[in-house]
Amino acid sequence: PEIRTLAESDMRRSPLMTLCMMLGISASAAFTLRPSLSAARRVVPQLSTRSQRPAVATRVAGAGRRFVMAAEAGDAGAGAKAGGRSSAAVVQDAQGSKGKVEKMDLQPPRGTRDFFPEDMRLRNWLFGHMREVARVYGFEEYDAPVLESEELYVRKAGEEVTQQLYNFLDKGDRRVALRPEMTPSLARMVMSKGKSVSLPVKWFSIPQCWRYERMTRGRRREHYQWNMDIWGVSGVEAEAELLSAMVTFFQRLGLTPADVGIKVNSRGVLAEVLRAMGVPDDKFAATCVLVDKLEKVPLDAIRSDMEALGLTDVVVERLLETLKLRDISALKAAVGDDSQAVQELEQLFKLAEAYGFSEWLLLDASVVRGLAYYTGVVFEAFDRRGELRAIAGGGRYDKLLESFGGEALPACGFGFGDAVIVELLKDKNLLPATTAGEVEVVVFPFAPEQRAAASGAAMQLRGAGIATDLVLEEKKTKWLFKHAEKLGAKCVVLIGDSEAEKGVVKLKNLADGEQTEVSQADLAATIAAILAK
Numbered sequence: 001p002e003i004r005t006l007a008e009s010d011m012r013r014s015p016l017m018t019l020c021m022m023l024g025i026s027a028s029a030a031f032t033l034r035p036s037l038s039a040a041r042r043v044v045p046q047l048s049t050r051s052q053r054p055a056v057a058t059r060v061a062g063a064g065r066r067f068v069m070a071a072e073a074g075d076a077g078a079g080a081k082a083g084g085r086s087s088a089a090v091v092q093d094a095q096g097s098k099g100k101v102e103k104m105d106l107q108p109p110r111g112t113r114d115f116f117p118e119d120m121r122l123r124n125w126l127f128g129h130m131r132e133v134a135r136v137y138g139f140e141e142y143d144a145p146v147l148e149s150e151e152l153y154v155r156k157a158g159e160e161v162t163q164q165l166y167n168f169l170d171k172g173d174r175r176v177a178l179r180p181e182m183t184p185s186l187a188r189m190v191m192s193k194g195k196s197v198s199l200p201v202k203w204f205s206i207p208q209c210w211r212y213e214r215m216t217r218g219r220r221r222e223h224y225q226w227n228m229d230i231w232g233v234s235g236v237e238a239e240a241e242l243l244s245a246m247v248t249f250f251q252r253l254g255l256t257p258a259d260v261g262i263k264v265n266s267r268g269v270l271a272e273v274l275r276a277m278g279v280p281d282d283k284f285a286a287t288c289v290l291v292d293k294l295e296k297v298p299l300d301a302i303r304s305d306m307e308a309l310g311l312t313d314v315v316v317e318r319l320l321e322t323l324k325l326r327d328i329s330a331l332k333a334a335v336g337d338d339s340q341a342v343q344e345l346e347q348l349f350k351l352a353e354a355y356g357f358s359e360w361l362l363l364d365a366s367v368v369r370g371l372a373y374y375t376g377v378v379f380e381a382f383d384r385r386g387e388l389r390a391i392a393g394g395g396r397y398d399k400l401l402e403s404f405g406g407e408a409l410p411a412c413g414f415g416f417g418d419a420v421i422v423e424l425l426k427d428k429n430l431l432p433a434t435t436a437g438e439v440e441v442v443v444f445p446f447a448p449e450q451r452a453a454a455s456g457a458a459m460q461l462r463g464a465g466i467a468t469d470l471v472l473e474e475k476k477t478k479w480l481f482k483h484a485e486k487l488g489a490k491c492v493v494l495i496g497d498s499e500a501e502k503g504v505v506k507l508k509n510l511a512d513g514e515q516t517e518v519s520q521a522d523l524a525a526t527i528a529a530i531l532a533k
Contacts, residue, residue, distance in 0.1 A: 111212075111221025121434040123224075126418060127206055130226040133249045134204040137241065139228055142203045144185035146210075150175040152184040152404075160370060164211040178210035181415060182227045183373075183397065184404075190231055191406045199232030218388050218420035229413030236344050238412050239377050239396065240351035246381065246392060246414060247357040253421075254430045260391065263364035264348065264379045267395070268341025269331060270368060273322050276335075277315045285372040287311065291319065292370040325365040344377060373397045377412070383424055391424065392416035436488025440467045440531055444480050446496040453500040457493055457520055464524035466531070484510060491527055 108114050115123060134141070150167050167177035179185060182205055190197055205227050212221055228245055230238040243262060250260055270291070271284055279287070286309055290302050299320075306316055325331055328349070331342045345363065352358040369378045378395030382388075394414025402408045425431045441461055445454035458470040469487060471480065477494075484492050494506040505523060508515040509530055518526050 111215055113220065113222070117437065118434045122422070122431065123418070125432055126422070129249060129252050130206060133245055133252065134228060137245045139202045139204040142189065142205050143207065144182070144189060146179055146208060147176055148179050148185055150177040152188065153177055153180060160213070161211065164213045166210045166212055179207065180209055180211045182207045182209065182225065183229070183400070183413065186227070186229055187400050187404060190409070191401055191404060201229070201231035204228045216389065218423045220419055224418040226416040227413060229411060231409055231411040234410040236348040236377060237351065239348055240355060242394065242412065242414055243352065243379065244355045244357055246416065247360050253425060255428070257359045259384055259424070259428060260360065260381055261362055261384055262360050262379055262381045263367045264345065264361050264377065265363065265365050265367040266341040266345050266377045267368055267374055268344065268376055269335055269339070269365060270319070270322065272335045272339055272341060273318060274315070277318055279311065279315060283309050288368045288374070289370060289372055291323065291368050295366070323366040326363055328363060331365065348377060369393055369395055373400045373403065375399055388420050388423055391420050438467050439469045439487040439489050441491045441493060441527060442469045442471065442480065442484045442487065442489045443493045444471045444495070446494070448474065450495045450497070450500045454495050457495065457505055457523060460520065460524050461527065464528060466524065466527060490531055493523070
């Protein structure tokens with residue numbers, strides 16, 4: 001196990017792999033060297049600096065000889081298989097030992113998921129609704145690499161996402177990370193377009209995101225996240241459009257305002273309160289990150305962090321009072337009628353009335369969201385029963401490009417994870433059945449002699465866009481019908497000796513059990529008519 005760990009690590013930082021490269025030994029061969037580990041241990045630690053390597057290479061002829069010989073033998077044994085390719089899971093000791101292969105752990109890494117066909121059917125169903133809502137709202141799809149430069153995500157505001165990165169140094173000495181969210185990648189892409197980008201930008205994506213965080217129900221270390229963003233619109237009309245799309249999605253899934261609510265606030269309210277209390281603007285983002293944590297931890301847990309930002313007890317008390325506000329009139333009393341943030345919230349609620357989704361919204365001044373780059377309106381969809389974490393969230397981030405060295409460009413968007421919504425739909429019994437596949441027809445030759453006719457029939461159906469499974473082995477008819485039921489097929493096409501000779505097939509409609517003889521020329525049209533019913 002120690003050799004495997006070293007061999008799988010960065011070669012330029014692994015003394016063992018450095019030794020292998022110096023001696024012309026392949027990495028795969030190192031996996032076979034468990035008996036020689038003690039000898040290698042006496043040599044490998046000496047390779048920590050380049051200046052020591054010549055001296056250590058000389059010692060290999062002595063103490064490390066068994067290590068080298070075992071490696072060369074491992075290379076020879078591995079090279080004899082599959083044109084030189086080998087796997088650490090199957091390579092045996094070069095001396096012919098037949099030790100029992102340790103059973104592999106078949107579970108995916110903690111916090112991740114396998115997607116079997118039935119899982120993919122559910123995922124595709126969910127993503128299909130996301131894509132259709134984005135389409136009818138006039139958004140275009142984009143994508144970006146899952147591996148990004150670490151500097152896109154490393155900010156100094158104390159966000160959880162910074163501590164949850166899957167980040168590492170790649171083989172070119174670059175600091176990289178698996179994306180924890182999509183917005184920074186989108187910002188990078190918009191910046192790369194420069195003046196050539198046509199505004200407003202209305203883009204969406206469904207990327208896989210990675211965060212090393214504590215797992216709870218609906219929270220994993222990888223998830224897919226539906227993102228919709230609008231760039232180039234400074235007014236709350238953009239937020240209204242995004243919230244309308246989110247509500248439309250909920251409605252398509254069968255959810256109602258009794259199931260889901262959307263809390264709305266503006267960071268501008270907190271900014272005005274802090275400014276009035278003499279708190280510098282450069283402390284605003286970090287303060288919002290701390291305020292967001294109050295939903296999860298008591299005040300005493302972050303009091304020292306607030307003091308480090310210069311927030312006195314008086315300021316903290318005023319903040320806490322503001323966070324309790326739940327209506328526009330109370331906000332006006334707190335920050336004044338002329339508050340731009342309050343005016344924007346009033347306008348947003350009026351637009352929600354016009355769109356027809358106002359019953360989904362409620363004002364909640366405690367919502368600030370945990371990412372430092374939000375600047376204005378923020379929102380968060382939640383389970384009305386309070387049993388699940390946030391379903392979705394987003395807001396305005398007009399200054400994000402500035403933090404990357406670009407020019408400010410108004411923008412807002414939301415992220416909508418796949419895990420929590422599935423848990424909610426499960427609780428509401430709104431998930432679709434995913435046991436049956438998407439095959440519509442099964443073609444069955446009774447014997448090998450009819451395989452040519454069966455292949456021709458299957459290709460005719462596939463050419464007509466009908467999902468067709470061709471049975472490739474000799475099977476009994478009893479198996480056939482169980483197989484067709486498992487796949488969710490609507491029809492079965494049977495071809496025997498007499499059918500092949502006459503150029504016809506027997507077509508069985510599995511819904512009513514009716515079986516008819518159909519010419520191969522009319523097969524596709526006949527089945528299309530059955531499927532259309």
